[in-house]
Amino acid sequence: MDEALKIASQAKNSGDVPVGAVIVMDNKIIAKAGNRVEIDHDPTAHAEMLVIKEAGKILKSTILNQCSLYVTLEPCSMCAQAIAFARIKHLYFGAYDPKGGGVLHGPRIFNQPTCHHKPEVYGGIMESRASDLLKDFFRNLRP
Secondary structure: OHHHHHHHHHHHHOOOOOOEEEEEEOOEEEEEEEOOHHHHOOOOOOHHHHHHHHHHHHHOOOOOOOOEEEEEEOOOHHHHHHHHHHOOOEEEEEEOOOOOOOOOOOOOHHHOOOOOOOOEEEOOOOHHHHHHHHHHHHHHHOO
């Protein structure tokens, strides 16, 4: 999660919402990404989406069932569905997102009967650091 938080800080410095994500396999980071929504002018360029794409290319597979995803914010519905499609084994996230989350809040994607894969989910990992990063970003954005 430390690496994901570093990446989130880099995204913040680039003007994007500070969310960072890493994919780990066999205790090694194989892919990492930060939000690039504003940079790329792409509403789908969430850290989770980018890191899943990168890991898929590296592993030459759409199935990432030996991988764990660490992300600084509870994934939204779009990202949660991508996590399910990629069959990520474990999801670790930092800050909870009552407004936009799709895992433990909102539509709770993994609890839907149409969801074909549910990772093991662990929320609140280094929550205060992840949450503070987001609060600082939005406080400075809207003084």
